[in-house]
Amino acid sequence: MNADLGSDRLLAPDKLEAELRAIGAVRYHHLHPFHKLLHAGKLTRAQVQAWALNRYYYQAMIPIKDAHALVRLPTSELRREWRRRIIDHDGDGPGKGGIERWLKLAEGVGLDRTYVQSTEGILPGTRFAVEAYVNFVRDRPILEGIASSLTEMFSPDIIADRVRGMLAGYSFITEETLAYFTPRLTQAPQDVDFALGYVKQHATTRADQEAVLAALRFKCDVLWAQLDALHFAYVEPGLIPPGAFVPEGK
Numbered sequence: 001m002n003a004d005l006g007s008d009r010l011l012a013p014d015k016l017e018a019e020l021r022a023i024g025a026v027r028y029h030h031l032h033p034f035h036k037l038l039h040a041g042k043l044t045r046a047q048v049q050a051w052a053l054n055r056y057y058y059q060a061m062i063p064i065k066d067a068h069a070l071v072r073l074p075t076s077e078l079r080r081e082w083r084r085r086i087i088d089h090d091g092d093g094p095g096k097g098g099i100e101r102w103l104k105l106a107e108g109v110g111l112d113r114t115y116v117q118s119t120e121g122i123l124p125g126t127r128f129a130v131e132a133y134v135n136f137v138r139d140r141p142i143l144e145g146i147a148s149s150l151t152e153m154f155s156p157d158i159i160a161d162r163v164r165g166m167l168a169g170y171s172f173i174t175e176e177t178l179a180y181f182t183p184r185l186t187q188a189p190q191d192v193d194f195a196l197g198y199v200k201q202h203a204t205t206r207a208d209q210e211a212v213l214a215a216l217r218f219k220c221d222v223l224w225a226q227l228d229a230l231h232f233a234y235v236e237p238g239l240i241p242p243g244a245f246v247p248e249g250k
């Protein structure tokens with residue numbers, strides 16, 4: 001347990017940032033065994049398909065989560081900033097944006113677009129974890145909602161590792177398939193610049209700061225739980241829940 005937890009002293013903003021980063025170092029999903037297998041080229045094509053299919057649900061729900069945040073931001077300036085995130089994912093026209101690029105990734109690993117979009121085959125664990133994130137941002141104070149996006153502080157490193165590892169490890173993966181990730185390397189730092197600045201400025205009591213830290217821990221759990229569900233169903237022990245995606249040849 002954090003030794004400072006009992007203290008009611010306000011942390012300096014940079015100390016708060018350091019505490020946030022310390023959470024990522026021990027709880028972010030780069031440490032999950034499923035990601036280690038994925039990035040080391042050690043999964044089968046079927047297991048990579050299961051990952052792409054389930055992760056689609058996360059991607060598809062991110063703009064809905066961001067729309068919940070948007071309505072609670074009080075100024076045009078703040079809403080403009082948050083609106084950009086929705087456009088990043090939904091695009092500013094048909095065939096554009098992150099969700100569309102994720103569908104291309106899913107098709108690139110051999111999945112049918114309509115089946116992926118239906119979300120019929122996703123794991124219950126994926127559905128519940130992603131919904132918990134959307135509901136958290138809808139229901140909790142906006143400061144915590146913004147703080148929960150701060151896992152993105154840690155995503156550029158894992159994305160770079162993932163792209164390198166998957167290109168080296170799987171003959172069926174091309175740079176074009178992984179094109180989803182390229183804009184994320186600039187979008188995520190831009191998201192973080194704003195969200196981290198907001199949190200450092202608006203967490204003005206120790207209780208706020210603890211809530212911000214708890215929000216980031218919660219979000220790490222959301223990401224971790226999705227990979228637990230994938231690992232359990234498709235790696236070890238390999239128990240696929242009724243109704244979930246069954247890869248061909250399984």
Ligand SMILES: O=C(O)c1cc(C(=O)O)c2c(n1)C(=O)C(=O)c1cc(C(=O)O)[nH]c1-2
Pocket residue numbers: 062098148149150151152153154155158159184223
């Ligand atoms: O590839 C990844 O490991 C990863 C992680 C995260 C994250 O840390 O939540 C996001 C993304 N990717 C991503 O692509 C993305 O659009 C995104 C939005 C958010 C968010 O919480 O608003 N996280 C993430």
